[in-house]
Amino acid sequence: MVKNLNIKALDRKKRKGEGKRLKTKTDTKKGQYIKSALPRNTINDLAFDATLRAAAPYQRVREANGLAVIIKTEDLREKLREKRTGSTIVFVVDASGSMGVKKRMETVKGAVVSLLTDAYQKRDRVGLVSFRKKDAEVLLNITRSVDMAEKCLRDLPTGGKTPLAAGLLKGYEIIKNEQRKNSDLLPILVLVSDGRTNVALGEGDSFTEALEMGKRIAGEGVQMIVVDTEVDFIKLGLARKLAAAMGARYYRIEDLEADVLAEAVRDLSKESSF
Incomplete structure (x- = not known):
């Protein structure tokens, strides 16, 4: 047996x-955040940490316009979760x-x-x-x-x-x-x-x-x-x-x-x- x-x-x-x-990937906000990815469509679960890391190397060459951190569209990352x-x-x-x-x-x-x-x-x-x-x-x-x-x-x-x-x-x-x-x-x-x-x-x-x-x-x-x-x-x-x-x-x-x-x-x- x-x-x-x-x-x-x-x-x-x-x-x-x-x-x-x-363990399965999920597109809801439930589940453990395991990694980030480029967004495919509208972002509803922004990965702040990954977005900041993507934007960090370009801060010196971007116009600040009074902002502490300049985030552009290409920096945005979304969370991939697992449940x-x-x-x-x-x-x-x-x-x-x-x-x-x-x-x-x-x-x-x-x-x-x-x-x-x-x-x-x-x-x-x-x-x-x-x-x-x-x-x-x-x-x-x-x-x-x-x-x-x-x-x-x-x-x-x-x-x-x-x-x-x-x-x-x-x-x-x-x-x-x-x-x-x-x-x-x-x-x-x-x-x-x-x-x-x-x-x-x-x-x-x-x-x-x-x-x-x-x-x-x-x-x-x-x-x-x-x-x-x-x-x-x-x-x-x-x-x-x-x-x-x-x-x-x-x-x-x-x-x-x-x-x-x-x-x-x-x-x-x-x-x-x-």
Whole structure:
């Protein structure tokens, strides 16, 4: 079981939400002043110290006109602040029939419950989607309740075909629905699968469809992790290909057991940009 899943990250997209998990840039006057920058638009949070430092070298060559300090427009600097916000973490789990399915499920259960336990303090919200047979199912709606999670995970059904694209779509729908309620939460999707799929939403190739679905999700700013559960002697590497196409962090099931997933989620938004 994965232990101590503490998530810490620096999210570089400006958000207004409240939370304790992730350090994030904010355009409000709340939060810790970390540095200054040239203003992009109208200044509403002037950095006096940085402005004075920018103007200081030019005081001798500027006309004083009775002023002690001459400040020009090009000297102005604004404050960049940092605060903490929460995240929405959705696990999308392959529950189809395959080798190592019991091992995989036990690991995933431990990870979800650990994240939920930590979410009490960090204001994160966690959900769980499984996909098997011909469709995907929401097993755990976005919540912070450890008791609900454990009850839901205890009897997680497994077996059947693998509708990977359906699973990704369902996870994406949960995230989008949550963002409509709170657009300031950082969305994270954790896909746990070997990448094999044999059920498509449409009439095309099921793996190509999953690739396109993953690219679409990543294109909307959702941070992604792929945990590869492939255990066969002959490895196809489909989960790795999927991760590469989505720009996701890639880990094997062995890495998840080694508590590397926690580190991945901590650092996810360090790679974001303004």
